[in-house]
Amino acid sequence: DAGVIQSPRHEVTEMGQEVTLRCKPISGHNSLFWYRQTMMRGLELLIYFNNNVPIDDSGMPEDRFSAKMPNASFSTLKIQPSEPRDSAVYFCASSPQTRDTQYFGPGTRLTVL
Amino acid sequence: TQLLEQSPQFLSIQEGENLTVYCNSSSVFSSLQWYRQEPGEGPVLLVTVVTGGEVKKLKRLTFQFGDARKDSSLHITAAQPGDTGLYLCAGSGTYKYIFGTGTRLKVLA
Secondary structure (H helix, E strand, O other): OOOOEEEOOEEEEOOOOOEEEEEEOOOOOOEEEEEEEEOOOEEEEEEEEEOOEEEEOOOOOOOOEEEEEEEOOEEEEEEOOOOHHHOEEEEEEEEOOOOOOOEEOOOEEEEEO | OOOOEEEOOEEEEEOOOOEEEEEEOOOOOOOEEEEEEOOOOOOEEEEEEOOOOOEEEEOOEEEEEOOOOOEEEEEEOOOOHHHOEEEEEEEEOOOOEEEOOOEEEEEEO
8 A cells, every 4th residue: 555645755945935745645544744854843743634624733833834635635735935944854644533643754855045 | 732752862872782762741641652763754653552551562672651651661672773763752642643852863883
């Protein structure tokens, strides 16, 4: 079975540009999570969805970040405009239900110059 | 706010040594998981513990859930360079799933 799929794996962009990260969760999983990981702050939950509905976006740093889940098999995390401090590894994870074990994708390493 | 604090934060040891990583909280968790993350990859689930006092073994790794289900430990016997990585505990809290602060382990050959 395919695991969580993320694209792109690496993204290098310039400050001010729009960045879109993509995620395909494991089929049949009802919850999807977006995380950001840095050495300084560790693994931070940005937002999570349950049955395609955003449940908790309190971790989204500011209005420049937005996330959507138009259907059960696809989600995007968008940063507009991007800033150098957004440089991090962004992970998508899915789970059968919100409080179940999460399965992580390989991550997208974002570098904003 | 439920928190999971791990200690130590960093650990560098020689191959063959034993080590223990701790995951502590003031809150009760219905279950607790341990993940390992290798460089360039996402965290991968190692084990789930559910019952207070439960002990699970995975080859040279021994996981224990505290009797009160507020803490857990991971013990590695005869560490190998392949054990190098970031170890994360995570638990199902009252309303959501939360991750610990992480322990970064480096095993030197």
